[in-house]
Amino acid sequence: MPHLFLLANIIIMVSYSAIMVSIVVPVHRAGQLGSNKLATATAMIFFSCAVGHGLHAVMAYQALAGPLGHHPPAAVLSWSAGAAIWDACTAAVGIWYWSLRRGYGVLLHKGAIYVDPWGQTRLDEADARERAARDLAEAHQATLATVAGDSADAIIGLTPDGVITAWNGGAERIFGYPAAEVLARPVTVLTDEAGAGQQADMLARMRGGEGSFSYEGRRIRRDGGAVEVAFTVTPVTDPSGEVIGVSVIARDVSAAKEAAERERAVQERSDQAKRMESLGNLAGGVAHDFNNILAIIANYTDFVIDETRDRPHVQADLAHVRTAVERATSLTRQLLTFTRGDAVQLRDVDLNAAIAEVHAVLERTIGEHITLIAVPAPAPPTVHADPGQIHQILLNLAINARDAMPEGGTIVLEANVASLDGDELNMQPPLPAGTYARMLVSDTGEGMTPETAARIFEPFFTTKPRGRGTGLGLATVYGIVAEAGGSINVYSELGVGTTFRIYLPISATSRTTPSASRSGSPPSGDGRTVLVVEDEVALARIITRILTGGGYQVRTAGNGVEALRIFHEHGCDLLLTDVIMPEMTGPKLAGLILAERPDLPVLYMSGYSNGLLGTTHVLDDGISFIEKPFTGDELLHKVFATMSHDIRHG
Structure with missing residues (x-):
């Protein structure tokens, strides 16, 4: 039994010593050996217990060795008294430990064995900061998740x-x-x-x-x-x-791309408008001079024709010259129609007659591989428009139809009257409900895809090979029709053909100049005075010769300043002035003269008015105008009508 007692005390002593060391070492490393009283008390308890069990082990050893005579009984009693006293000390340390534990209310924490109140406060503050940071991070993550999700x-x-x-x-x-x-x-x-x-x-x-x-x-x-x-x-x-x-x-980015595409289209149209304006200015400048030249050629040709009635071969040659002048005049007029540089002269136009005239022109030139058919309306529909522009529409559409039939086919020019309910599709631009005059140009050509048909009225858009089309013809047609208050409908099918339907407002009253008024010889001028203002000297001579031969007295001026001087010195019965002249335009000159003599008849002449007549390029009512080049008879008729206040355009 003593042997077992000795062994048990030795084991307990070693265990307590190990526990003490395991407490002291980390507390010392944490720097809390002097401040952490609870940890110190705990270590002292295990130390005291280890020493106490060591004393008991010595006592057990002495008890075993006593009978052998190695230790006297007094020594055993002495070790027993020491052990009892040490146990009392151990008890005191235990009481101190439990009083500390009860007062602090803390034991173990992460990172330390025991923590005193001051240390605990620091740990609590750190823990609070850690929780706040964690809450902030979680809120930040939640915000990011919400932003990403929404x-x-x-x-x-x-x-x-x-x-x-x-x-x-x-x-x-x-x-x-x-x-x-x-x-x-x-x-x-x-x-x-x-x-x-x-x-x-x-x-x-x-x-x-x-x-x-x-x-x-x-x-x-x-x-x-x-x-x-x-x-x-x-x-x-x-x-x-x-x-x-x-x-x-x-x-x-679909919407952004669509907006960018719209902006690009607007910019492209703006650029095209600028190009058109430049082209118009160029065409106008060329047309002004060219029409003056054509007027000189045409009238001198007429003079020679009148003087060579007895020489048929000369007459035949001059007839070719006159035909060439008419073709050049038509070409210039078409160019100005596109660039809007000419003065539009509105009058009532019979569409049946217009189709018949265009049919007669095309029949000689369109080619033998094309069958050309004209279908007039039972009752001739009349529109208030420029006759040259109506011809331009029909010619452009017919020529496009011909180009769509390289192997031959049929073109039909038709006029009739149609009623619209205002809900028709593919009308460019849309038209309100009503009754309209209608022209149709149909072909049996190749037809167009819907994509091509949607773009045919865009300026410079063409499906023809480079060099064979400018892309201006249909743009010109659309501009003329839209400005006249009309609309175009296009139907096309690949392999079948294409039909253009042009709708124009029907004329309410007829303003067509009676044909009899232009027939026969012009009335005599009876010696009345015409002040001619023309900066082209050769053309001024021709006008003087025509008017003088028609019974008028003529005074000529090469510019506005000279014309004012002549008017103040001699007066006149009619002012015949070019529209575009250096330094002072015809309308400005007329304004100065009319301020002094409001009842003076004024006749303007030009091959290119550049918008100087009227509020737009359409002639205002009350403006008398003759387009260059003109014949002698046309000029004399127009002068007489103007002086008689019977102003008729054309």
Whole structure:
């Protein structure tokens, strides 16, 4: 039994010593050996207990050795008394420990064995700061999640192989797929074949280590519609730098692209308008001089014709010259019709007669491979328009029809009257309900695709080979019709042909000049005086010769200043002035003279008015105008009508 007692005390002593060491060492390392009383008391208890059990082990050893005579009984009693006293000390230390523990109410904490109240306060403050930082981080993460989820842009996560791993509300709005339908599916679900190649290239660049970059592409929505999207892609890497995913931010740029396209179209139209204005200015300058030249050629030709009645071969040659002048005049008029540089002379036009005239012209020139048919209306429809512009419409459409039938075919020119209810489709521009005069130009040519038909009235748009078409003909037709208050409808079918329907307001009253008024010889001038203002000397001579031969007295001036001087010195019965002249225009000169003599008849002449007559290029009522080049008879008739206040345009 003593042996067992000895062994047990030795074991307990060693255990307590080990516990004491395990307490003291970390407390010492934490720097709390002097301040952490509870830890010190705990270590002292285990130390005291270890010493006490050591004393008991000595006593047990003495008891075993006593019978052998190694230790006297008095020594055993002495060790027993010491052990009892040490046990009392151990008890006192235990009481001190428990009083400390009861007062502090703390034991173990992470990172320390025991903590005193001051240390606990610091730990509590640190813990509070840690909790506040953690709460702030969690709120920040929640805010980011809300922003990402509610973003108008699509935020998409992908694996390096292109499998969708994240999908926010913006992605659902742009592409139409809810998250449940696309997560874990390949991103190719959003695209067609071309877009799939673009996606594959993007993923390859990400896997290759390329950084963030942007690009645009066309993607397919859930409903099958297309959407233009701008992408910003960024690789997602782990701490080692390996790409573990791809972050994609996608923005719908369809509206922005449409706006940019509209802006581009507006800019293009503006540029075209500037080019048209430049072309108009160029054409006007050329036409002004060219028409003066044509007037000189035409009238001198007429003079020679009058003087060679007895020489038929000369007459035949001069007839060819006169025909060439008429063709050149027509060409100049067509050019000015397009550039809007001429003065439009409105009058009532019989569409049946216009179609008959154009049919007669085309029949000789359009080619034997084309069958040309004219279908007049039962009752001739009349419109208030410029006759030259009506001819221009029919000629442009007929020539386009001919070009659409290289192997031959049929062109039909037709006039009739049509009633519209105001809801017709494809009217350019739209027309209100009513009854309109209608011209139709139909062909049996190649026809057009809907895409081509939608663009045919754009300036400079043409399907003809380079050098064979300017793209101006149909733009001119559209401009003329729209300005006249009309509209155009186009129907075309590939392999069948094309029909243009031109609707124009029917004239309310007839203003057509009676043909009898232009027949026969012009009335005599009876010696009345005409002040002719023309800066082209050769043309001024011709006008003087015509008027003098018609019974008028003529005074000529080469510019406005000279004309004012002559008027003040001699007066006149009619002012015949060119519209465009250096230093002072014809309208300005007329204004100065009319301020002094308001009842003076004024006749303007020009091959290009440049908008100087009337508020627009359409002649205002009360303005008498003769277009260059003119014949002698035309001039004499116009002068007589103007002086008689019977002003008739044309």
